[in-house]
Amino acid sequence: QVQLGESGGGLVQAGGSLRLSCSASGFTFSGNAVGWYRQAPGKQRELVAALSIRGDTSYAHFVEGRFTISRDSAQNTASLQMNNLKPEDTAVYYCAAGQYNMDYWGKGTLVTVSS
DSSP, X not given: OOEEEEEOOEEEETTOOEEEEEEEESOOSTTSEEEEEEEOTTSOOXXXXXXXXXXXXXXXXXXXXXXXXXXXXXXXXXXXXXXXXXXXGOEEEEEEEESSSOOEEOOOEEEEEEO
C-alpha cells in the first residue's frame, strides 16, 4: 500500500522560510513525477510546483522565485523549500506523486504565515 506523508509545516512570520518534506512507503519517487499543491480555507486546491520524471520543474506564478521543488532519490523524499513566505501562502500543503497522473496523495501539512 502506497502512503505519502508530509512534514515541516508550522507557523512562520512573513518573510520567513519553511521546508516541507514528503516521505513515502511502498513507493519510490525516482521515476515518478511529484507535485506540491495547496488549499487555503474557502478556496480550491491549486498546484504550487511540479517536478517531472526527467527533472523539469514548473511553478505557479505566485511562488515563482520563492519556492523550490526537489527530489532526493537516496532518501526517497520530495521537498518544497519555501522562502520569503507571505500571509497569502497560508494553506494546507499536499504532496502528490505518480508516473503519469498524481495517483498518490498525502494528507497535508498546515502552513500558517503571520503578518
